[in-house]
Amino acid sequence: IAWHGYGTGLHAPGKRRVAAAYVVGHNLIKAHAKVWHNYDQHFRPQQKGFLSITLGSHWIEPNKINNQSDIGKCQLSMQKVLGWFAKPIHGDGDYPEELKTELASLLPKATPTEKKHFKGTADFFAFSFGPNNFKPSSKLPQMGQNFSPDLRAALNWIKVEYDNPKILIAENGWFTDKDVKTEDTTVIYIMKTFINMVLQAIKYDRVDVFGYTLWSLLDGFEWQEALNTRRGLFYIDFESEEKERIPKSSAFYYKGIIQENGFPAEEPNQTLQGQFPWDFSWGITESVIKAEPVASSPQFSDPNLYLWNVSGDGKFHQVKGVKLKNRAGQCTDFISIKTHLQLLSKMKVTHYRFAFNWSLLLPSGDMSSLNSHNLRYYRCLISEMLKLNVKPVVTLHYPTHQSLSLPGPLLQHGGWLNQSTVRAFRTYAEVCFQEFGDLVKFWITINEPNRFGEIYNSSSNDTYRAAHNLLIAHASAWQVYEKHYRSFQWGQVSLSLHCDWAEPANPYLANHLEPANRFLQFEIAWFLDPLLKTGDYPVAMRKYLGYKKRKGLSSSFLPFFTEEEKQLVKGAADFIAVNHFTTRFVIHESKNGSRYDWDQDIKFIQDKTYVMPPVRSAVVPWGLRKTLNWINRHYGDMDIYVTASGIEDQAKDNDELRKYYIEKYVQEAFKAYHIDKVNLKGYFGFKLTDVAKLKIGFFTSEFQAKASVQFYNRLICNNGFPIDPTNKCGQPTESASCPFCFLRVLEKPLTFLGCCCLATLIMILSMAAFQKQKKKRRDWSKYFQHFGPSVKTKPKKVLSQI
Numbered sequence: 050i051a052w053h054g055y056g057t058g059l060h061a062p063g064k065r066r067v068a069a070a071y072v073v074g075h076n077l078i079k080a081h082a083k084v085w086h087n088y089d090q091h092f093r094p095q096q097k098g099f100l101s102i103t104l105g106s107h108w109i110e111p112n113k114i115n116n117q118s119d120i121g122k123c124q125l126s127m128q129k130v131l132g133w134f135a136k137p138i139h140g141d142g143d144y145p146e147e148l149k150t151e152l153a154s155l156l157p158k159a160t161p162t163e164k165k166h167f168k169g170t171a172d173f174f175a176f177s178f179g180p181n182n183f184k185p186s187s188k189l190p191q192m193g194q195n196f197s198p199d200l201r202a203a204l205n206w207i208k209v210e211y212d213n214p215k216i217l218i219a220e221n222g223w224f225t226d227k228d229v230k231t232e233d234t235t236v237i238y239i240m241k242t243f244i245n246m247v248l249q250a251i252k253y254d255r256v257d258v259f260g261y262t263l264w265s266l267l268d269g270f271e272w273q274e275a276l277n278t279r280r281g282l283f284y285i286d287f288e289s290e291e292k293e294r295i296p297k298s299s300a301f302y303y304k305g306i307i308q309e310n311g312f313p314a315e316e317p318n319q320t321l322q323g324q325f326p327w328d329f330s331w332g333i334t335e336s337v338i339k340a341e342p343v344a345s346s347p348q349f350s351d352p353n354l355y356l357w358n359v360s361g362d363g364k365f366h367q368v369k370g371v372k373l374k375n376r377a378g379q380c381t382d383f384i385s386i387k388t389h390l391q392l393l394s395k396m397k398v399t400h401y402r403f404a405f406n407w408s409l410l411l412p413s414g415d416m417s418s419l420n421s422h423n424l425r426y427y428r429c430l431i432s433e434m435l436k437l438n439v440k441p442v443v444t445l446h447y448p449t450h451q452s453l454s455l456p457g458p459l460l461q462h463g464g465w466l467n468q469s470t471v472r473a474f475r476t477y478a479e480v481c482f483q484e485f486g487d488l489v490k491f492w493i494t495i496n497e498p499n500r501f502g503e504i505y506n507s508s509s510n511d512t513y514r515a516a517h518n519l520l521i522a523h524a525s526a527w528q529v530y531e532k533h534y535r536s537f538q539w540g541q542v543s544l545s546l547h548c549d550w551a552e553p554a555n556p557y558l559a560n561h562l563e564p565a566n567r568f569l570q571f572e573i574a575w576f577l578d579p580l581l582k583t584g585d586y587p588v589a590m591r592k593y594l595g596y597k598k599r600k601g602l603s604s605s606f607l608p609f610f611t612e613e614e615k616q617l618v619k620g621a622a623d624f625i626a627v628n629h630f631t632t633r634f635v636i637h638e639s640k641n642g643s644r645y646d647w648d649q650d651i652k653f654i655q656d657k658t659y660v661m662p663p664v665r666s667a668v669v670p671w672g673l674r675k676t677l678n679w680i681n682r683h684y685g686d687m688d689i690y691v692t693a694s695g696i697e698d699q700a701k702d703n704d705e706l707r708k709y710y711i712e713k714y715v716q717e718a719f720k721a722y723h724i725d726k727v728n729l730k731g732y733f734g735f736k737l738t739d740v741a742k743l744k745i746g747f748f749t750s751e752f753q754a755k756a757s758v759q760f761y762n763r764l765i766c767n768n769g770f771p772i773d774p775t776n777k778c779g780q781p782t783e784s785a786s787c788p789f790c791f792l793r794v795l796e797k798p799l800t801f802l803g804c805c806c807l808a809t810l811i812m813i814l815s816m817a818a819f820q821k822q823k824k825k826r827r828d829w830s831k832y833f834q835h836f837g838p839s840v841k842t843k844p845k846k847v848l849s850q851i
Contacts, residue, residue, distance in 0.1 A: 051077060052130075059273050068155050075157040078137050078167055085170035102138060102170075103219040105177035106131035108203040125151070127206060135174075139211040142168030174207060177220035178243075179264060201246035204256045215257050218247060222264040224271070224278040231284050234555040234636050236299045238654050244306060245658040263303060267294060298557045312658070321720050324769040330440075330731025331765040332400035333393070333747065334693045335738070337447050337454060340409050340426035344382035351375075380429030389430065392737060392748055393439050397762045400440045402692060402733055404447030404496065407454055407477055414456035414473045416480070424484055431488045442692070442733075443485065444493040444545070445478055445526070453504065465501065465515040471522040478526035479533075486538040492530070493626055493692065494523040497547040499576055502645040509605035512645040517608040520579055520618055527621040545626035545692045548573050548680070550672035554634040554654040564637040564651045567593065569679065571649050580622045581684045584615030594648060604643045624730070625680060628693035629714075632672030662697045662706060670713035677721040677729060688730045691718060695735030697745045700755070707747075707757040711764065719769055734761055 053060040056070035081102045088100050109126050111119035128136075128145040136145050142164030143149075148156055159167065178200050200221070207216060223239040240263070250256040268281035276287055282300035285292055306312065352372045355365040380386060393401055405427060412418045431441045448454055459470045478494065498519040502512040523544045530542045551568035553561035567589070574587040586607055597603040610618065638652035659667035677689060694714055698704040711734060721727040738746040747758050 071152065071155050071157060074133060075159075078134060079163070081138070082167050082170040086166070099172035101173050101175040101217070102134070103175040103177050104131060104134050105179075105220070106203060108178075108197050108199050108206075110197045110199070110202070131207075132210070135207075135211060137164070137167040138169075138171050139174060139214060140168070142166075171214075173215040173217050173259070174211065175217050175219040176204070176207065178203060178218070179220060179222050180224055198243075199246065200243050201250045201254070204247070204250040204258065205254050208254070208256045213255075213257055215259055217259060218261040220262060220264045222280055224274075224280045227277050227279060229279060231295055231297045232555065232558060233279075233297045233299050234558075234561075234654065236297070237302045237555065238634075238656055240299060240303065241312075242657045245312070248311060298555050301557045320716060320770060321723060322770050322772045323719065323723055324767070324771055325719065325722065325729075327768075328730075329768060330400045330690065330733075331398050331768075332402055332442065332692075332731060332733035333396050333398045333737050334402040334695075334733045334735045335404075336449050336736065336740075337404045337406050338385075338389075338427075338430070339406055340423040341383050341385050342422075344378060378425075380433050383426060383429060386426075386430050386433055388752060390433055390437060392752060393434065394437055395754055395758055395762075396737075396747065397765055398439060399765075400442050400491070400731065400733065401434060401737075402442035402444065402493070404444035404454075404493075405481065407446055407474075408452075408456045410480070411473075411477055412456055414459045414470075415476065419480065428485060428488070431485060435488060440491070441489050442491040442493065443481070443489050444496050445481060446474065446494065447496040448501070448504070464505075465518050465522075466505065466511060468518060468521075471518050471525060474522040475525040475529060479529050482530055482534045482538070486534050486540060490538070490540040492540060492542040493545050494526045494542060495519055495544045497628060498523070498544060499572055500547045506644065509603070509643045509645045509648055513605065513607050516575065520576060521614060524580075524614075524618040524621040527623075528617060541623035543622045543624045543626050544576070545628050546573060546576055548627045548629050548676050549666075550629070550632040550669070550676045550679075551635050551651075552632055552669075552672065552675075554636045561636060564635045564649075567649055568633065568635050568651055571645075573680070574683070577622075577625070577680070577684055579610070579615075579618045580620070581625075581687070582619075584619035585610055593650075597648065597650075602639070602641050603648055605645075605648050622687075624688040624690060625684065626690050626692040627676065627680065628735075629673050629676055629691060630694060630696070630735075631666030632669035632675075660706070660709070663699060664697055666696075668696065668706075668710055668713065670710075670717045672717075673714050674717040674721045674725070677718065677727045678725050681721075681725070681727045686728050688728055690731040690733070691729070692731075692733045693735040694732065695745060697743060698755075698757075699744050701749065702753070702755050704744075704755045704757045707755070708760045711757065711761060715764060716770065 050060070051070050051074035054062060054070075055064040055073045056067050058065040085100055088098070092098070106127070107130060109123045111123050113119050125147050128147045132145040133148060137143060137159065143159050144156055178198075200218075204216060207214070221243055223236055225233050225236055244261065247258055247261055251258050263282070265280050265282070267283050268279040268285045268287075270276060271278050271280060282297055282303060283294040284297050285294060352375055354368040354371040354373055356368060357363075357365055406423075409423045410420055410427075412420065431443075434441055446454065452460055453464055455464055455470070456473070459467070459473055462469060464470060474494075481489075481492075498516060501515050501519065505511040505515040527542045530538075530540065534540070549572070551565040551572070553565045555561045570587050570589045570593075575590060578587045579585055591607055594603065594605050594607055598605070634654040634656055635651045636654060637650055639650050640647040656667060659669055661667045673691070673694070677691075680689060696707055696710040698706040698710075700706065715732055718729060718732055722729040734747065736746050738748045738752065739750045740746070741750065746755075747761065748754055
């Protein structure tokens, strides 16, 4: 009233006199205090009621939390807006010192009598927080400040400034454009976020909030916005004569919040006890491993002899004329291999997924530049890994930056937009199968080809063309392995897809299922349908792109497979590899333009009530289970591996968020396996080490283990969630035991015992045969003694006579 009515002129009566605004503010405080004292003296004894004044405020944060100047500016901003009225009423009866200093000529001075009259004239703190409090004015904001709709922070500021008063959220909510009718999904998520902030303030910060009031019941006249915005739970068509009140989606959601006195449980979150099968694969995923250019131990490759001048300059001095014989190179000459082995031994995983660097093995993209040193490095890494009983899962192509890790000549000629890259990849894959196939039994040809649209994004046609070539490249590599190597290497080949779940953002509208399914078609079925179903792209994709083209909204074109390509692609996957990280909440939003992400006509809604790191995506464990079930329903009972799953955690060592993520996501994977009968064969945490500022690893970039390493160890050791948590790690529980599993557990000791028994038996039989032969010779010797000396010298003759 005071500032926007008499200062900025945004509200009635539309005056623009800053000095008048502070006079009006002073009079409003006096008026409120007079009413409060009147109620307190004459009505409270009989009515037993409570009385306050509703104060509205924004929230503002410093750009730099450690910058005292920025913090001071933010504090001044809060005092100018909220403290202006709150301190006289909820504080000591006077205005904030910051205001008295800065506005000495404008701010009325409260007399001692007025201060006493103002002080304590509120039985609770009535707080308004919404879009009207973020209107631009000369007060808000200044350099070093940022607006933030952080209701929890604002409530904590009130708690600290005014000695933890009882607080009523007297008005809170947001707005939509006038064209939005009953599908106000965005409002649901803003409402959910605000109420969740209040709940956090109560539970974690001990802020004494005793009530929440939403603005507003009906769409109406919103001051200077007139009828151009809507803030009601019920939609009203202002042009109609009936002015019918129609509940919006937000009305149903708010009703559910009230009925549950908080957030209704989406589904039972009960932990399922049990263990995965004995052959379940527990892994860790790393991106591209760069081969060391030379061995890290030069002392074994330098033939010269040196004297160490310990007492003199402390340097090594070469002995001239003396050459030593070099020993043969060893895998442990590479320090990076030693480091990897140390980390893997700490992880206690059964599988390690990593990627070759294509550009290091074939720098020119063809066989003319095969790098034998790098081949040796990767072979050393794999062979040493196998000595630790860690099985390699090798990715052939894992783009990590703009160059896509492609050989230079291929990148210069268009990369995956050029079919020559397809032929080059086939050659590269065959080299890897030849060189490493005796050691590697799990191959991933390409990592997340469904995310190449983020790189080939100049137009949707580039995106679809690149994806088409990636599919052909993968299928070509798979066919090479199938025809020439599988019969004696006995490995498996597939590709890995980014498979986040899509959930309808609005649970009250059936038509929100369509954009969620559309996202899955464009994200997952785009590649899996050609490989595991028809040999062609999903019908739903072709239909929707055709629809948009007819409407003139897009010129996107999905390539067609030739009959030969269909035969090449169809069935070219031995298992399904899923990289899953989060769940997206989606709504329909029509978009005009020819880009892959626009073709889907979807918009992502962020739900901040889920656990969420400062960057990346929300922790929504049940999304993994839904993803695995969707894939299982659409593509049958194929082996499925979760080949990457993880989160960023800014903690340096005690990464509680990562531990929480792993536990909850593996639990949902176990439910998919045990309850839903999904043929899940393995889970791979992502990733082994941090990358620069991205804290996404189990180990820091300096190779220091975080707390999640031990937590993941325990999960692997228990093979899941044993019924008896007190059982010694690795000991089968009664419910998980079976004759076959028992025999598998005893396989090695039984084999050893059997070998010992067999060796003992052979030894006994050999000794018995030897003793028998020896006795037989003694008997013959006694017999020959009857024939005299000649018999001994000519036994053959005597024998012939006998």
